[in-house]
Amino acid sequence: MLKSTKTAEKASGALGKLFAFVQLDPNSLTLTSVFLAILGYLAYAPSLEAMITSFLLFLIAFFLDAIDGAVARAQNKTSKEGAFLDGISDRIVEFFLLLTILQIFEFNGWMQTVVVSILFFGTGMTSFVKAYAEHKGILTHEQAEKMPGILERTERSILLLVAFVLLIFGYPQYGIYVLYAVAALSFVTFLQRFFGALYKKG
Numbered sequence: 001m002l003k004s005t006k007t008a009e010k011a012s013g014a015l016g017k018l019f020a021f022v023q024l025d026p027n028s029l030t031l032t033s034v035f036l037a038i039l040g041y042l043a044y045a046p047s048l049e050a051m052i053t054s055f056l057l058f059l060i061a062f063f064l065d066a067i068d069g070a071v072a073r074a075q076n077k078t079s080k081e082g083a084f085l086d087g088i089s090d091r092i093v094e095f096f097l098l099l100t101i102l103q104i105f106e107f108n109g110w111m112q113t114v115v116v117s118i119l120f121f122g123t124g125m126t127s128f129v130k131a132y133a134e135h136k137g138i139l140t141h142e143q144a145e146k147m148p149g150i151l152e153r154t155e156r157s158i159l160l161l162v163a164f165v166l167l168i169f170g171y172p173q174y175g176i177y178v179l180y181a182v183a184a185l186s187f188v189t190f191l192q193r194f195f196g197a198l199y200k201k202g
Helices: 006-021 026-043 048-074 080-104 110-135 141-145 153-168 172-198
Strands: none
Touching (some): 080 110, 080 153, 110 141
């Protein structure tokens, strides 16, 4: 996952080499991230201790999800099956994080409903557009990997975790502002990729 920007690519390579040294299996890391995300959702309760536990589980889940691909590359164990599993796990981890955020903050009114809907839309469609454009032959794999996006998954994940922290530590107003921003930027990213694939040059 951690390859959205040049800085992220460098961090990905360093982490991959570090964890490849201890011979961690990349697919095991991927599956563990999903397991921890489910635990993070189940661990949530309306108490500070439970919310912190939930956050820490999600933090570890996102970290493992970030390094699994890097470890696979460092160990020369990349495969189509592994990439497929990684992409699916990305969506599942984000899904359970959003479900947990919904429990933390009580969304009332049409505006909050729209924001939550766009968040779910953004987590799925931004990656789907890229994958489907490649599947249909509109873009090559190299072109798909270089598709622009104002809010890549790495940045989106960090912002969602920031919103999580703000919500559980008593700053719901700022937390919802972050969620508004993530929703808006996710939708813009979808539009960028959609029109980028539809009207690609060359």
